Amino acid sequence: MAFRPDTGCGWQYTVKKMDNFAITIIGAGIVGLATAARLAPKLAGKLLLVERHESFGRETSSRNSEVIHAGIYYPENSLKARLCVSGSRQIYQICQKNNIAHRRLGKLIVATSTAEEASLNDLFEQGRRNGAANLKLLNAAQSHALEPQVKAQAALFSPDSGIVDSHKLLRFFYHQAKNNGATIAFHAEITRITPRQPGFQLDCSGPAPENYNFNSDIVINCAGLDAARLSRSAGFTTPNIHYAKGSYFSYNGKSPLAHLVYPAPPPRGHGLGIHATIDLGGRLRFGPDLKYCDQPDYQVDATHQSQFTAAIKRYLPTLDTRRLTPDMAGIRPRLQGPDDPFSDFIIRNEIQAPGFINLLGIESPGLTAAPAIAAEIARMLNL
Numbered sequence: 518m519a520f521r522p523d524t525g526c527g528w529q530y531t532v533k534k535m536d537n538f539a540i541t542i543i544g545a546g547i548v549g550l551a552t553a554a555r556l557a558p559k560l561a562g563k564l565l566l567v568e569r570h571e572s573f574g575r576e577t578s579s580r581n582s583e584v585i586h587a588g589i590y591y592p593e594n595s596l597k598a599r600l601c602v603s604g605s606r607q608i609y610q611i612c613q614k615n616n617i618a619h620r621r622l623g624k625l626i627v628a629t630s631t632a633e634e635a636s637l638n639d640l641f642e643q644g645r646r647n648g649a650a651n652l653k654l655l656n657a658a659q660s661h662a663l664e665p666q667v668k669a670q671a672a673l674f675s676p677d678s679g680i681v682d683s684h685k686l687l688r689f690f691y692h693q694a695k696n697n698g699a700t701i702a703f704h705a706e707i708t709r710i711t712p713r714q715p716g717f718q719l720d721c722s723g724p725a726p727e728n729y730n731f732n733s734d735i736v737i738n739c740a741g742l743d744a745a746r747l748s749r750s751a752g753f754t755t756p757n758i759h760y761a762k763g764s765y766f767s768y769n770g771k772s773p774l775a776h777l778v779y780p781a782p783p784p785r786g787h788g789l790g791i792h793a794t795i796d797l798g799g800r801l802r803f804g805p806d807l808k809y810c811d812q813p814d815y816q817v818d819a820t821h822q823s824q825f826t827a828a829i830k831r832y833l834p835t836l837d838t839r840r841l842t843p844d845m846a847g848i849r850p851r852l853q854g855p856d857d858p859f860s861d862f863i864i865r866n867e868i869q870a871p872g873f874i875n876l877l878g879i880e881s882p883g884l885t886a887a888p889a890i891a892a893e894i895a896r897m898l899n900l
């Protein structure tokens with residue numbers, strides 16, 4: 518049984534039936550790749566990373582805002598807070614050292630009502646407790662001086678929030694893993710996992726028509742939208758993962774903004790609100806909104822433009838919203854249902870079958886947190 522060649526790099530690997538790996542990572546998104554890059558130097562060629570698509574980063578990791586978050590939004594001591602703050606520092610260091618395009622643009626979270634102003638104070642305190650650096654509360658005049666087009670009666674300024682070229686970051690981790698001896702197999706979909714005491718059997722569907730299986734002492738489930746299904750296939754009690762779609766509209770024209778601009782977040786943590794992000798090419802985009810759906814679907818519904826317009830006009834009243842066009846969508850794997858309170862990432866070594874590291878609900882700030890998640894997994898495995 519042959520896994521397909523690694524597209525673009527001329528590499529090929531053949532997994533033989535009953536091959537045995539020390540560690541198998543499922544999923545070549547940012548989390549699986551960062552984890553493979555972290556662990557590969559310790560494993561002398563016994564690490565396998567499997568991915569169902571033809572290359573890495575084809576799902577959530579390439580469908581997001583590419584924002585390096587500072588760690589403001591998440592409750593103190595949550596994994597999201599801790600891993601975001603640590604991940605953000607690591608991402609800036611990695612980008613600087615390895616020439617990966619990024620910009621520390623700074624972000625304004627703006628209040629357009631007195632109630633929102635109070636919520637900014639809470640965010641400021643929470644961000645400081647989490648370790649988000651250099652936060653400042655601004656009055657209307659200070660906010661206006663930074664962003665003259667933005668209507669705000671107060672703002673929270675986070676100078677250390679920024680943007681990163683997520684594709685270059687994915688590619689960096691991919692090469693780090695590969696150069697340190699990881700085997701990376703594309704077009705390989707894990708269909709079922711069976712605990713074997715010791716280790717695990719993984720059933721895999723490769724390029725049609727063959728199906729086969731192999732063994733691994735340790736399994737790290739970084740399968741994003743498919744992680745809960747795989748966890749259940751291994752017999753673990755697994756919470757529901759909701760698919761929460763986020764769509765973007767892009768702005769056709771020169772950006773009137775120099776910073777990332779976010780509204781005060783909606784109550785109950787349902788997304789961060791429709792915000793303005795600028796990519797490394799200077800293109801302005803708005804989104805993501807949040808709509809729960811039954812199945813991943815990446816179509817952007819053009820009829821949502823009026824909802825985007827209403828949300829944007831609250832903090833950017835002069836924007837010519839006729840210049841908005843539907844852009845792309847991503848899907849969050851969310852543990853939090855529509856009426857639920859905050860839910861954290863789940864990263865755990867399953868007690869029933871130690872050696873199965875389950876990652877569930879890795880939504881935002883998963884891109885920012887990825888190197889810190891990798892370090893957390895290494896710590897759990899004493900590697």
Ligand SMILES: Cc1cc2nc3c(=O)[nH]c(=O)nc-3n(C[C@H](O)[C@H](O)[C@H](O)COP(=O)(O)OP(=O)(O)OC[C@H]3O[C@@H](n4cnc5c(N)ncnc54)[C@H](O)[C@@H]3O)c2cc1C
Nearest residue numbers: 544546547548569578581582584707741743763847883885
């Ligand atoms: C709209 C949106 C905006 C966001 N904005 C930000 C942001 O600005 N900043 C930030 O920090 N975070 C952001 N996030 C969150 C961030 O994008 C994710 O947390 C992160 O990309 C998750 O990475 P991952 O590797 O866990 O998942 P994924 O990227 O989904 O990777 C999982 C991989 O597993 C593979 N896979 C799945 N099942 C199998 C199987 N059975 N066999 C083999 N392979 C399999 C998939 O093909 C996929 O490649 C955003 C998310 C969304 C949806």
